[in-house]
Amino acid sequence: MTKIKDLGEFGLIDRLSRNFKHRFSNTVLSLGDDCAAYSASPSKNQLVSTDALVEDIHFKLSTISAEQLGKKAIAVNISDIAAMGGTPTRILITLGISKKISAPFLDQLYKGIHKTCELYNIELFGGDTVSSPDCFFINVTIIGETKKGKLFTRKGAKKGDLIFTTGTLGDSSLGLYIQSKKKWKCSAKSKKYLLEKHLTPIPRLKESQLLARSTCKINSMIDISDGLVQDLHHICKQSGTGALIFEEKLPQSHAFSKVCSDNNLNPAPFILNGGEDYELLFTLPADGAKNLYRQFEKAEALVTHIGEITQPSEKVSLLKKNGKREILRQSSGFNHF
Amino acid sequence: MTKIKDLGEFGLIDRLSRNFKHRFSNTVLSLGDDCAAYSASPSKNQLVSTDALVEDIHFKLSTISAEQLGKKAIAVNISDIAAMGGTPTRILITLGISKKISAPFLDQLYKGIHKTCELYNIELFGGDTVSSPDCFFINVTIIGETKKGKLFTRKGAKKGDLIFTTGTLGDSSLGLYIQSKKKWKCSAKSKKYLLEKHLTPIPRLKESQLLARSTCKINSMIDISDGLVQDLHHICKQSGTGALIFEEKLPQSHAFSKVCSDNNLNPAPFILNGGEDYELLFTLPADGAKNLYRQFEKAEALVTHIGEITQPSEKVSLLKKNGKREILRQSSGFNHF
Numbered sequence: 001m002t003k004i005k006d007l008g009e010f011g012l013i014d015r016l017s018r019n020f021k022h023r024f025s026n027t028v029l030s031l032g033d034d035c036a037a038y039s040a041s042p043s044k045n046q047l048v049s050t051d052a053l054v055e056d057i058h059f060k061l062s063t064i065s066a067e068q069l070g071k072k073a074i075a076v077n078i079s080d081i082a083a084m085g086g087t088p089t090r091i092l093i094t095l096g097i098s099k100k101i102s103a104p105f106l107d108q109l110y111k112g113i114h115k116t117c118e119l120y121n122i123e124l125f126g127g128d129t130v131s132s133p134d135c136f137f138i139n140v141t142i143i144g145e146t147k148k149g150k151l152f153t154r155k156g157a158k159k160g161d162l163i164f165t166t167g168t169l170g171d172s173s174l175g176l177y178i179q180s181k182k183k184w185k186c187s188a189k190s191k192k193y194l195l196e197k198h199l200t201p202i203p204r205l206k207e208s209q210l211l212a213r214s215t216c217k218i219n220s221m222i223d224i225s226d227g228l229v230q231d232l233h234h235i236c237k238q239s240g241t242g243a244l245i246f247e248e249k250l251p252q253s254h255a256f257s258k259v260c261s262d263n264n265l266n267p268a269p270f271i272l273n274g275g276e277d278y279e280l281l282f283t284l285p286a287d288g289a290k291n292l293y294r295q296f297e298k299a300e301a302l303v304t305h306i307g308e309i310t311q312p313s314e315k316v317s318l319l320k321k322n323g324k325r326e327i328l329r330q331s332s333g334f335n336h337f
Numbered sequence: 338m339t340k341i342k343d344l345g346e347f348g349l350i351d352r353l354s355r356n357f358k359h360r361f362s363n364t365v366l367s368l369g370d371d372c373a374a375y376s377a378s379p380s381k382n383q384l385v386s387t388d389a390l391v392e393d394i395h396f397k398l399s400t401i402s403a404e405q406l407g408k409k410a411i412a413v414n415i416s417d418i419a420a421m422g423g424t425p426t427r428i429l430i431t432l433g434i435s436k437k438i439s440a441p442f443l444d445q446l447y448k449g450i451h452k453t454c455e456l457y458n459i460e461l462f463g464g465d466t467v468s469s470p471d472c473f474f475i476n477v478t479i480i481g482e483t484k485k486g487k488l489f490t491r492k493g494a495k496k497g498d499l500i501f502t503t504g505t506l507g508d509s510s511l512g513l514y515i516q517s518k519k520k521w522k523c524s525a526k527s528k529k530y531l532l533e534k535h536l537t538p539i540p541r542l543k544e545s546q547l548l549a550r551s552t553c554k555i556n557s558m559i560d561i562s563d564g565l566v567q568d569l570h571h572i573c574k575q576s577g578t579g580a581l582i583f584e585e586k587l588p589q590s591h592a593f594s595k596v597c598s599d600n601n602l603n604p605a606p607f608i609l610n611g612g613e614d615y616e617l618l619f620t621l622p623a624d625g626a627k628n629l630y631r632q633f634e635k636a637e638a639l640v641t642h643i644g645e646i647t648q649p650s651e652k653v654s655l656l657k658k659n660g661k662r663e664i665l666r667q668s669s670g671f672n673h674f
Binding site: 121 | 338339340341344346349350352353354356357359360361364367368372373375377378381383385386387388389391392393394395426427429431433434438439440441443447451454455458459460461462463464465466467468469470471472474476478480
């Protein structure tokens, strides 16, 4: 008997959805990207995505405050809209409330949700409130929109495209790692920085909208939620390409580098596979790089050229600092099962 | 300290959502109805709703098959679209998968989901698949649409309106009740009928679309998910009216009447408060009744005049068969907490 564990998240989704053939003529994009999209008017696409956070799987109530959890639940959904070049507009929230959850906890959760909605101009649009026997969960459905012709997807990367990422990589997973043990050489400032990257990630909406407004020809885009390697595999699989990443170019924050070197930690696993960075990973033709740098510099936003799209036979590879190449394999998804 | 239990579902929702003021100018309807609605084009409203079913709260895996659960999860969401006079178009499904859930169970669940989607022409549009430590849950977000000017809401019932319901009432809750104990005087056929009404309810989409296409002036509508009394209170609260229900007119199925009388069960609690009927409850001016009956007769669909809208001071009342009036109080919502 096939086990869910063996299928992994992506195998399971493929298996369960394979019989669903019905598509409306105004469907622009269905399963398999950060959002699905449909056209409801001549000028705009409607985007929709849904994401759940479950207690003891995605968070522990002992290490994240209710307000932080509220902020994060919305931020990770905004990140899915950002990954498409969209603008978030509305959310629907389902709460699964277990016995230990109190009204003041929910007040704080909604304080975080409210702050994030205010910040990004999002309307609370609906939801469902149910009890849950054991664990607390929150499911967010987010709606957004893009202009027609400005929808960025995973599919479309071309051989020769340069690969870019916003921000820095590995901070969130290192934050989670050092949170779980006490004895690290780590300044209070570095710890605060890394923990905040994990607990209250900032969706790269500003950067996404910069790209959507610009004349940059974005061939593919995704947000890095499952880790750089995993998400780059998604782009390559859907685009039918390979990719080469340059180890020496992968952007690290000062706090990240210092904590790794002070504690003799190998930075590679955090940067490559850490997950929950919520940075944007995107590709564009090489002749667009100058324009891109100019735009990001003007907006005081960080962007780094980290690799290039190759032919599919080269798979997804890393050019290491020592000059050797290593193939970076895809896992079957962040394996919850 | 305020307890969630004391707030109830509706009090909790009011408390958590009160600070959210942001509304887009194209929002037609936000929190507080079966769906939220926004306008994305000159001719149509987009509808959205989300509903979760949680193991051991909404269902027990020992008493519903995976395929039935899949059908029901989609049907109850379609019912929310039907309650607005809408047409369902797309769904997004979040699965919270606990350890005891197997791949074949999910195959069967998706068989039920697929059948229902095929039947109602619904596109599987997205979702999320996560693990859950203890209980299985499924959250469905449904998207639909209505023509402008054909959006039926809870608000708008007027004094003198006649109150109608589709189908029959109480079957689902009686089905649940007799399922839990063995010794009932009940034919196999009646048992099957009542259980099916509980396990695989049929959303009243045909009837809803009949109303949307017709010239009937529907002043208010809701689907009966929490029970007749509860859902009638929703209409009256939002419309600023009272209502009077005639006990002798409340429609019962043959199986329901027979099982109640053979087992000396009082039918009233099932009919009035049972919940999960997923019939449509709606009001229209008295002069529209003839037209309504003609339309439903032509479509071979059941509709029953069960009461009338009164002034608010008369509250929600029942005119009993013995001629006495009884005020029907609202609970604080189907209290999960």
